[in-house]
Amino acid sequence: xxxxxVLVGTRKGAFILSSDGKREKxxxxxxxxxGWEIYHMKGSPVDPNRIYVxxxxxxxxxxxxxxxxxxxxxxxxxxPAGESTKTPDGMPKSESxxxxxxxxxxxxxxxxxxxxxxGTQRPWEFKRVWHLEPSLTDPxxxxxxxxxxxIFRSTDGARNWQELTGLRGHGTGPQWQPGAGGMCLHTxxxxxxxxxxxxxxxxxxxxFRTDDSGETWKPINRGLHSQYIxxxxxxxxxxxxxxxxxxxxxxxxxxxxxxxxxxxxNAGDSWTEVSGNLPTDFGFVIDVxxxxxxxxxxxxxxSDSEHFVPDGKLRVYRSRTxxxxxxALSKGLPQSNCYVNVLRDAMAVxxxxxxxxxxxxxxxxxxxxxxxxxxxxxxVHNLPAVLSxxxxxxx
Amino acid sequence: MIRLIIPQHLRxxxxxxxxxxxxxxxxxxxxxxxxxxxxxxxxxxxxxRDQVTHARRPFLRFFxxxxxxxxxxxxxxxxxxxxIGKEPFxxxxxxxxx
Numbered sequence: 001x002x003x004x005x006v007l008v009g010t011r012k013g014a015f016i017l018s019s020d021g022k023r024e025k026x027x028x029x030x031x032x033x034x035g036w037e038i039y040h041m042k043g044s045p046v047d048p049n050r051i052y053v054x055x056x057x058x059x060x061x062x063x064x065x066x067x068x069x070x071x072x073x074x075x076x077x078x079x080p081a082g083e084s085t086k087t088p089d090g091m092p093k094s095e096s097x098x099x100x101x102x103x104x105x106x107x108x109x110x111x112x113x114x115x116x117x118x119g120t121q122r123p124w125e126f127k128r129v130w131h132l133e134p135s136l137t138d139p140x141x142x143x144x145x146x147x148x149x150x151i152f153r154s155t156d157g158a159r160n161w162q163e164l165t166g167l168r169g170h171g172t173g174p175q176w177q178p179g180a181g182g183m184c185l186h187t188x189x190x191x192x193x194x195x196x197x198x199x200x201x202x203x204x205x206x207x208f209r210t211d212d213s214g215e216t217w218k219p220i221n222r223g224l225h226s227q228y229i230x231x232x233x234x235x236x237x238x239x240x241x242x243x244x245x246x247x248x249x250x251x252x253x254x255x256x257x258x259x260x261x262x263x264x265x266n267a268g269d270s271w272t273e274v275s276g277n278l279p280t281d282f283g284f285v286i287d288v289x290x291x292x293x294x295x296x297x298x299x300x301x302x303s304d305s306e307h308f309v310p311d312g313k314l315r316v317y318r319s320r321t322x323x324x325x326x327x328a329l330s331k332g333l334p335q336s337n338c339y340v341n342v343l344r345d346a347m348a349v350x351x352x353x354x355x356x357x358x359x360x361x362x363x364x365x366x367x368x369x370x371x372x373x374x375x376x377x378x379x380v381h382n383l384p385a386v387l388s389x390x391x392x393x394x395x
Numbered sequence: 396m397i398r399l400i401i402p403q404h405l406r407x408x409x410x411x412x413x414x415x416x417x418x419x420x421x422x423x424x425x426x427x428x429x430x431x432x433x434x435x436x437x438x439x440x441x442x443x444r445d446q447v448t449h450a451r452r453p454f455l456r457f458f459x460x461x462x463x464x465x466x467x468x469x470x471x472x473x474x475x476x477x478x479i480g481k482e483p484f485x486x487x488x489x490x491x492x493x
Binding site: 059097098 | 408
């Protein structure tokens with residue numbers, strides 16, 4: 001029988017929740033990295049025992065942790081203790097937590113500026129890693145989406161990172177601005193059928209696509225409409241919260257924007273709104289059923305000034321039509337006095353025949369639905385606020 | 396030997412106890428202490444000072460001999476009692492909640 005491993009990042013550490021394919025009884029491991037913010041942890045699709053973790057702190061900055069045994073043990077990739085941190089010619093070695101924007105004339109871009117909250121220009125300044133996306137084909141290759149928004153790649157198991165400079169430097173950067181959580185690159189999606197193609201999303205800049213393995217990027221925001229920027233239909237500046245794709249339909253993308261749920265059928269070249277009958281189309285998460293490419297899930301949040309679910313009721317909404325027609329899923333979820341939020345990376349699905357849906361809340365609950373959303377159970381009730389949820393389906 | 400006290404989270408990362416001993420030649424400065432610490436415990440690189448600029452992380456402070464040395468030049472000689480190991484050099488996490 002298959003096993004399920006749920007990787008949960010929280011404000012105060014990481015937790016690993018394990019179960020068999022029935023998804024009824026769970027073992028809880030953690031907190032790992034107690035006291036640190038774990039923005040994201042994700043396993044390699046090629047080697048599920050290889051797990052990458054973004055560990056961050058307002059005091060001590062950014063670290064990257066790695067496990068090669070499914071989360072039993074961890075280490076920081078990079079120079080081992082006792083080995084010189086300088087090369088024989090005296091140059092400092094790169095380290096796993098060194099995310100230096102590439103400003104070299106040969107390969108990089110000048111340290112460009114972006115908008116601050118007040119509209120003034122500020123230079124890029126690294127703050128933290130929001131999202132780690134392991135390669136679909138190589139366990140040593142992993143991408144990092146960081147704040148201030150940029151994408152980095154490691155090809156040596158997270159020991160060293162290099163910026164893919166074509167994104168930050170492609171020209172629209174001065175129009176990007178931070179969302180409430182910072183100017184973060186939070187979504188990285190690889191096209192399983194086209195190794196040259198990748199999508200990313202930034203709050204608040206929008207969605208971008210590369211068709212040449214990250215050398216060059218272009219904004220893909222046509223059809224988005226955002227009232228909080230001077231030109232609501234601008235090429236960039238949109239606060240995209242999350243994007244999801246089903247691997248069998250890599251040209252079909254689903255987006256939860258700040259407000260509006262959107263769909264693209266042409267790899268992001270244009271978008272149409274599919275909010276339909278949702279009670280509110282503000283939210284953070286969006287995900288796709290593992291076996292039904294047009295079945296999608298969102299968790300509507302009341303508004304951008306009240307970051308909790310409407311009416312004190314925690315409800316996931318499911319569309320079996322790829323948007324527009326939505327049904328509320330509430331069986332097993334609190335339906336009174338509930339005022340939690342579900343953040344952008346805090347929903348995931350497993351790959352079992354009867355697809356499981358998982359999400360974590362700002363109140364520290366992690367829920368599972370072993371029947372594609374029809375009913376829900378809390379795996380844990382009282383973790384620290386959940387930042388991210390990823391699921392591994394193991395043989 | 397220089398005596399160094401680091402915050403709990405960094406002790407866990409470096410797998411050390413409450414006090415770290417470092418062998419540093421003269422002149423003993425904040426920069427020399429951090430260079431030696433990072434050389435011996437590379438997992439701490441970037442946690443006390445920025446990887447690129449070497450600026451002290453804003454929520455960390457450097458104390459010794461009941462004096463706040465956070466804003467002194469990192470290349471300034473430290474007090475003699477630190478240099479001879481009589482007093483520890485303290486890296487303190489600012490009390491900022493959380």
